[in-house]
Amino acid sequence: MVRSVEGRGRGNVFVVTESHGNKIAFVDLANTSNPVISETIVGRAPWALTSHEDTARIYVSTAEGLAVVDMHTRERLALVPYQDQPSGVEYGEYRPGGTGVVVTPDGTSVYVAVTREGKNSSVERFDVATGVMTDSFEIGLRPFDVQISPSGHEVYTIDHDSFTLHTISIPEHQVTRTEIAPFGTEGGLMSHFKPHYAAVADDGTLYFPYQGKGLAVYSPNTRQYRTEPMEADSHQHGTCLTADGRLLVVGVGAIGGATLGPSLTIRTLDTGQEVIVPLKKGHENPVEWLDAPDGRPKAVLTGGSTSRGPWDGIAILDLDSHDVVEVEVPDKPQMGTFIQVG
Template sequence: MRRRALLLVPVLAGVLAGCGTGAPGAPAPGAGAGRTAPAPPPSASSSAPVPVPVPADRNPGRDTPPGTLLVADFGGDTVTFLHPERGPFASVRVGTAPYGLAVGADGRAWVATAEGVAVVDTRTRESLGRIPYRTRTGPVTDGEYRGGGMGIALAPDGKRLYTGVNVPGGPGVLEVVDTSARKVVDTVPVGRRPFDIDVSPDGREVYATNHDSFDVTAVRTGSPAARRFEVAPYGTEGGLGSWLKPHYAAVREDGRLLLPFEGERLAVLDPRTGEVGIEPMTANTHQHGAALTPDGTLLAVGTGPIGPDDAGASLTVRAQDGTERVIPLEGPHEDVAVSEDGRTAYVSGGFTRDGHWDGITVVDLADATTRRLPGGSRPLGITVLP
């Protein structure tokens, strides 16, 4: 039986590798915490819409309307622009297997690829080049375990960009980019496979959520010093076989990080003290992407079951008082963005593992209705353009 008691988890350091599998092509080992090893998630159903191909050079030089969606095409080498009602209308080549992306007030998009950080002018839909990583990550490849950039975030003032760089087989690195000079100006060691990067509301700290080492690395901006906090509400037993690891975080206005686990437990990390409080969740499904609406509502993406007693894919809508609505989704999804007015969520269908599909699900947060919008190639990172 699963426990949903309120817990307080002490902060420890932990460095273990693996997601569901220890290496590309390896069989999935036991899931730990009393779970059996899952079969790969099912492929998207035959009812999924057929993606609309978009030539990479179809980018007329006219302004992109506000509210356009931008996705990172992890299954290709582009970012795709989508109208939230009509679907894809343009794409720009950025580099192999783009993962996360961030967009500043000036309209520039920064995209973490396997080859470097690509820069795109989203208003004219033109490439502005690519910034090479300082960290050596091995041969350029694609797929779940590829080296290169993963999570990415801008400082509130837009002057610095922070990218979590995966180094296959070892600890990751936080690379700091001067956005004016467009070059890497600092590197800080972090944990393994930094799925997500977040910045504190005051811009003074950067947080790397490290999947394979069960932790979050907090880095004070302007300083090489880093603090590591274990975030493992299910423990770290299972080693390479454990699926129950942190993926994405959202930072509240009070500075605490919210990290959803398995639709059962929400880890609330206070980086000032290192304490991790655990609150119950209700979706009962493996969870990845997380985002906050303007009113502080947490959105958490449920990717689907990893054990026989898990529920299907969903989007959890969690109010600040802890009450939740769980909206079913069709098939695995990865990340989520929210409209400026907070009424609509956009959930990317890329997914880091098998079962992905080429499009996004649009969710009306008021009436819980959903519709599928084709577009992109295994889209992971997603944002709404200002």
């Protein structure tokens, strides 16, 4: 079985960053009329988050620092400044500050990407025991996403503007650069054929969608990738793997050579067969929902698109019927995960 190594989708509460505000929202997706249970101030322009169930911690990358939140009390315990702290706070995809973030399986370290003004980005290591940033590693340009291997021995950065993947070994912290450019690098910063997000399977394989035209399938063992055709023809952002071996990819619309509108691609990895579900709005990230009350397979799509038409809400899409229900969540919800509460 192929599935996401982060195991997202299992839980009864969806936690999501309010990217144009300063909070995370705790959301009951079963209550579509009044879904937001509570909100916690974490820091301005929160981008991504990750959770560690055993230690009951949520870690949130913001423009002001790494926020540490108690999963049960929903209290912010700390806002830790970066070693390379931005000079000011901005919002949107070009803002400096923290972006992708992961926690190691043992809960001792958090790795957060930091977009820096006028130079390459970095990944900083947060030591949970001491509560400080202890290391900084230079990577590529504007990393949208950070992932971690199933073993917890490698961290991967998806560097949008440099067409690169950087691998950081744990605990040695050796950094390896790999170019992931199945359509070439022509156009440089103006190109749209660049990686945004990746999904990692439990065998370690990484999947990078490009413009609804190609899927880069990367092996960390060989540091090589192959490219498989895709059909959505939509500028693609977030992606995730489902427990039953499907890849979900959101497309935000006709941007940078893509000609079709917003969509969700549902791809069966074994066969390469795709179902393209048209959507009325752009979205940033899909997350599988395994514990929906009706027992049906669903995807949660966050409305805080960094590329086109961000909106204040989340779409719940039935993966079989393709029916969509929208719920209101404020300040452009961008990245989320499920947790078990109660």
